[in-house]
Amino acid sequence: MIAWTAINSAAILLVMFALFLTIRQVGLLLARMGPVGARTGDMGPRIGENLLPHVGAIHEASGERKPTLYLFATTFCPACRMVREAVPVIARSWRSAALVVMVYDDPPELDRRESVPSNFVVTSQPGVREAIDVRAVPYGVMTDARGFVVGHGLVNSASHIESLLELVGNPELPEISTEPANDAQSRLGEPSREKVQA
DSSP states (O other): OOOHHHHHHHHHHHHHHHHHHHHHHHHHHHHHTTOOBBBSSSOOOOOOOHHHHHHHHHHHHHHOOOOOEEEEEOTTOOOHHHHHHHHHHHHHHHTTTTTEEEEEEOOOOTTOOOOOOTTTEEEEEEHHHHHHTSSSSSEEEEEETTTEEEEEEOOSSSSHHHHHHTOOOOOOOOOOOOOOOOHHTTTTOOOOOOOOOO
C-alpha cells in the first residue's frame, strides 16, 4: 500500500512538472508572437512592383495622388467584417496622409447611414485580387503615391493595418524616434531596388 502511494505521488509530481513546462513554453511562444505587423507570406505583389496596371481605375477614381492602402476582402469572411468595422476609425487618423480602399470581389452591402472619412473608399472589383496573387483575405497592399508597392500582408487586426500605413508615415502623428531610417525605409517613394533571389 505504501509503495502504491509513493508511485502515485511520484506520478502526480511528474504530471505537474510536465504541465508546468508546457505552460512555460506556451507563455514563451505567446511572448514571441506579441503584436506584430502585417503577416507577409509568399503571396501578393513584390515590393517595388507597380500596382497601377491592376488598380489604376480605383486609383484614378479617387482623384487623389496619395499613398494608398488596398484592403482585399470578401463579404462572407468573418475576419473581413471585423477589419471593415475598424478601418473607418483608422482611416480618420490618416486622413491627410493616405487613402484607404476596401476592395471586394463581390458587391458589399453598405450602410448608407454610416459616417465614413473622405479618404475611405469601398469598391467591388472582381478579378483584381487574383491578378496580383492574393490568395487569402483580409489582405492589405500599401503603395506609395505613384502606385509602387511598399508593403503587404495578411491583416486581421487594427495593429496589422496600422503597420502597413506606418510604412509611409503619418504627419498627423508625433515623431517617436529621431534615429535615421534604414536604407529600405528611406526609399519609400522609390521602387525597391532590392534583388529577389529565386
